[in-house]
Amino acid sequence: MKKHTLIAALSGCMLSLTACTAKVQEPAVTAFEAGRIKADMAFLADDMLEGRKVASEGHELAARYVAAAYARAGLKPVGDDGSYFQQVPFVKASLVRENTSVTLTANGKNETLTFADDYQMRGSSAHPKVDVAGDLVFAGFGVHAPTLGHDDLEGLDVKGKIVVLIADAPKGFHSEVRAYQRSNAVKGKELAKRGAVAMVTIRTPAENARFGYDRYLEFINDPSFDWVRPEGSGEAQGLPSLLLSPAMQKRLFAAAGVDLDPILAAVDAGTDKVAPVDLGLHLAIKAESKASDPVTSPNVLGLLEGSDPELAHEVVVMSAHLDHKGVKEDEGEGRKVYNGALDNAAGISTLLEVARVWKESGLRPRRSVLFAAVTAEEEGLQGSDYLAHFPPAGYQMVANVNLDMPILLFDFADVNALGGERSDLGPIVEAAVAKAGLALSPDPLPNEGRFTRSDQFRFVQRGVPAVALKVGISPAVDGADSAALTDTFMKNIYHKPSDTMDQPIHFDAAAKFARVNWLIANEIANRDMAPQWNAGDYFGGVFEKQD
Template sequence: MNDKIRVGFSALSLLAVAACADTGNVEKSAADRAERFSANRIEADVRFLADDTLKGRDTGSEGYRIAANYVAAEYAQLGLTPAGENGSYFQEVPFKTAKLDLDTAAVTVTVNGEEKALAAGDDFYMSGDVNVPSGDVSGDIVFVGYGIHAPDLGHDDLEGVDLDGKIALVIGGAPTSFNSEIRAHHGSSTTKKKELASRGVVGTLIVSTLSGEKRRPFERLKKYLGTENFDWVAPEGSGDNAPRITASAAISHDVARTLFEGAGVSFDDVMAQAEEGAPEAVALKTSASIKRDSILSDTFYSPNVLGVLEGSDPVLKNQYVVMSAHLDHIGVSEHAKGDDKINNGALDNASGVAVMMEVARAYVRSGERPRRSILFAAVAAEEKGLLGAEYFAKFPTVAKGQMVANVNVDMPILLYDFADVIAFGADRSSLGPVTAEAAGSIGVSLTPDPMPEEGIFTRSDHYRFVQQGIPSVFLVTGWGPSVDGKDGGAIFREFLGKTYHRPHDSLDQAIDFQAGAKFAYVNWLILNEVANADERPRWNAGDFFGRTFGGLGADASEAR
């Protein structure tokens, strides 16, 4: 369908016409199909979930529990099978918080034989940790570039470097030459620390890149000192014995610069090299001590809400396509400017949960069941680090090997009638052609990641499924011109700059709920194709994430 014709149709007409073409069932009228994806029902869900009464749905709060009960009640009304614990819709996730003990936190460095205590906030930043609450380490400092071990990509900062008992000075992030999604994985501090710990590193000092420092100056971290960090608590007996780094701190560029004294190379030189590629590792002439203690809360619970639409095939119904959307937001900001302190999270992510529930309703109201079962998961604590999804993906209430794919919905910016979508993760697996066909069938194009430097691929719940080897796709409303000629990218950027994680993400916005119905339909098309296909989704041959998490054999020539 060419652009002039496509723009001439309304979003609702597109939904109806494409839906009939997709099913091939000429007996279903366009109106019948369009009714299955209702802007009014999506609006009703968003209005409830983003109401001030829920006070921003913070994980562990009463407002979040009200939201969870609302979703569970809708599951029950739809007749979805409870997939939580003890015959309920709830998987109660155990959480604790950890806050840095500022009275004992300390970083000292020794340069030219002189020991200097660094100042918290001005020179270094660190946070508490639920699972590794305390650490007290000392050692010589070794600069290891980005700290990345990726020989299949022709990049290995750690090859031949003696790191046993050392403190690693690491540049945050990953080289810009990496594919954006692979860069997000390798740039993760979790990925780096796991590899460094396996080589005997006892602690890390982290410094931002030159470009990163310009975007987010180190001094901004000071206001976050003492902030509570959330994490889930592993069920008894489920932990691992892998080595862990117990103490880490971010340091300023000024501090890092002093650590290179006498090294034969300057901090500024290696940072300039890092902007272009991979600076060489250097054993510095300096040492450091890092001490960190955490103040832990008692355990509290906040649930994932899980319901299953049972499949129709006697064999394939034992496989599950998981549709996820995070139910939480960030609660109340007492220091927010103005009288409104409640972060309602209308678009982040009441809209995503509403889209997910509308997909469930579309199935139930049609009376059509796909061959595979669909597990609808409204998950907790995404804003705290994708924690609810991570807990479910690690400790699922259905057989992990029977979860064949994840379709994730997070923060669709429903402020314009989008004409394109960004499909994070789609081109990693056989979900790519499915996604392209689904979008194309209603005149929506796929466009590439417009902000690869942000590492979005690792920053929403689908990534926790990827880490368990499950092919996943995460759609975001695109940045191209909208159907009615608006600049989607400008609207999206303005949302990120002025509204994201602020009280303004509320019902006062001009939310386009018809765009919400359209977005639900695109996701339904993907979900429906996967749920009815003869074969389960597969990672592409040689794909990086398939090799890393999905058990595929390595083939460097096919690395992507």
């Protein structure tokens, strides 16, 4: 630049210091472009990618698309061997139906249960050969949480037995704690330590109305995915488990002389106390899973390097899951692609827009920001779990901002900050939301347990404070019935082939969503202190900072 040109530019800043400072501190609102988000979503949700199933060609193509966007945004590749790809090793396990049977013994008579009609179970690489039998004991919720004043297993002998559990936890728990405690993985690990040999889960009418038994059947033939733990990792495994149909669970309790209906009605009504029952029945479970050779599927990792030499080794992880449900061949209905436009092409496209704007703004935060398009969220948060265990060498994760399935069907006026109240991320989120001209509202769907059901929770389990914004359902800016649109999406479109670009997606809302997430991540990356759990927070105590 010539000397007189440089002087003129500096003079312009001196005459309009406020404007120059604003440009340095924050990109203009218009920097977040709806059209770019739309273009990225259109590609990622195209039939050509065949639903971005883990370890599929479509997912691989999507991963390469994201890597190219990272390169354009000037992000440093921090995957394997100097690439953008952190390859996650998986084993797929498919249930061998012909070698799977469940036999109930009641009053001296044996009954062979029918797969799908009476029960369902998935293949498991952790339990490739199951051959167990035991007396059935009903343990209510099966929740062991003495620090919360609740222990369904106290005084209950489960050694050598098969435990029947309600697929829930007490409503008196905080909604996010309840979602964690209702997990089969959490319950199974505790029961395994006590010598139980298997689990049988049952569901209440309210739970079946929310997400019915038939919805689970849609994916009954899908293999399970598990990332391959290093030998000697010592991570506890859970138990073999099966889910009973509503009709079968009622028949089972009737065979024991127990009326199940009032028990489940009391749970739906809010009771926290469910008495255990020795059912006087016997169950035998045989199951075989065929495991594949290890396959890989990548997390796509790009780093915006921090500017502060003292803080650049600390990273704020911005994550979104890249995978979806793939393709299914339904008898009589033909081939269906599960495109996953809102779940989660929308989250990935938001992530890419934040990366692009950060580059074009010329800003460099003090801490580094790791952009992570993770695999296998739909398979149990597997890709984020791997990343949380194996972050890029030399970097310490200090916070996670996760972008998963923003329901962008209207111009939203409020957001929900899942997990925000658990750490000092809360005030950061509150300030960012206000700056974006939005309201911050409580989670309107507390029974969904959304904080524990997406990738942010894998970072929480490694002791890292996290937050995930969800589009709220307050009256929409554009007059749309936001609550009805959200409800319709969750009931009729979520995890269905209809989650496509043909929906009336509001792309200006997508740009707004990108901006507010940028505001949050930027503030975390520039503050003096790394985020801390609030004193006495449940998850902060359960998952102390991991090495």
